[in-house]
Amino acid sequence: MERSVSTMHGNAITLVGQELKVGDKAPDFTVLDNELMPKSLSDYAGKKKLISVVPSLDTGVCDAQTRRFNEEASKLGADVVILTISMDLPFAQKRWCGAAGVDQVITLSDHRDADFGQRYGMLIKELRLLNRGIFVVDENDVIRYIETVKENTNHPDYDAALKALKAL
Template identity: 55%
Template sequence: MTQERTGLVTFVGNPVTLLGPEIKVGDKAPPFQVVDTDLKPVTLADTAGKVRLVTVVPSLDTGPCDTMARKFNEHAAQLPAEVVIYTISVDLPFAQARWCGNAGIERIKTLSDYQERSFGLAYGLLIKELKLLARTVLVIDRDDTVRYVQLVKEAANEPDYQAALAAVQKLL
C-alpha cells in the first residue's frame, strides 16, 4: 500500500495528500523512469557520476512553474556541464517540447512522469487529489545521495533558488 502524507503541502490554499515516502537529505535517491520530449526513457542511472539538480513542477503551463523553469535555466548557464538539470512534471512530452521551444529553454532537460508516475511515487511527491507533482527542488550527488530537498509548502509559490544553487555549488 502506498504511504499517504498530509499537512505538508497546499495547492492554492487547499491541503493535499502526497503519495509515497518522504525523501530526506542523506537518503539514497530512489530509481525512477520518466520520458524525455522524444518519448525516450530516462532513469537516474543515466546520469550516474554527475551532480543532478532536479526541479519538480505541477505543470509548465502555469505561471509559477514557467517562472521557476526559466530561472533555473538562466542560472544553469553559470554551472559546469557536470551538473545535469532536470525539470520533471506530468505534462505530456509534446507539451513540454512546445513549452521549451517557446521559452527558449536550452540548458535544462524537461522530463515527463505522465506514464507510470514512478518518479512522483518514489519521491513521495505525487499529489493524490490532482495526480500532479508537488513543487520541489532536489540536489543529488555523484553517488546518488540526496544532498538537498526543498518541498515548497504552497504549490503556487516559487522555491528558494539561491539555497538550491548553493547546495549544487558545495558538490563541485
C-alpha cells in the same frame, strides 16, 4: 505512504509515496523525455543533479522556476545537469521549451507511470500532478538538499538550492 504537508491554492493536498531525507540514496525512476524515450536517474550517473519538480510548465510559477534554472545551468559546468520533471505530456514540454527558449534544462515527463512522483513522495493524490520542490543529488546519487514547497503557488528557495548544488 501518504502525508498532508502541502497545499494548492490554500487547499490541503495529500502527497503519495516515499518521504525522502537528506542523506538518503536517491531512488532510481523512469520518466519519458521529449522524444518519448525512457530516462532514469542512472542516465545521469556521475553528474551532480538538480531536480526541479513542477506541477505544470503551463503555469506562471512553474514557467518562472524552469526559466530561472535554465539561466543558471550555463554557469554550473559540464558535471552538472538540471532536470525539470512534471506530469506534462512530453509533446507539451517540447513545445513549451521551444516557445520559451529553454535549452539548458532537460524536461522529463512523469505522466505515464507517476514513477518519479511515487518514489520521491511528490505525487499529489487528489490531482495526479507533482508537488513543487527541489532535490539536489550528488555525483554518487546521495540526496544533499530537499525542498518540498508547502504552498504550490509559491516559488521555491532558488538561492538555497543553488548554494547546495555549488557546495558539492
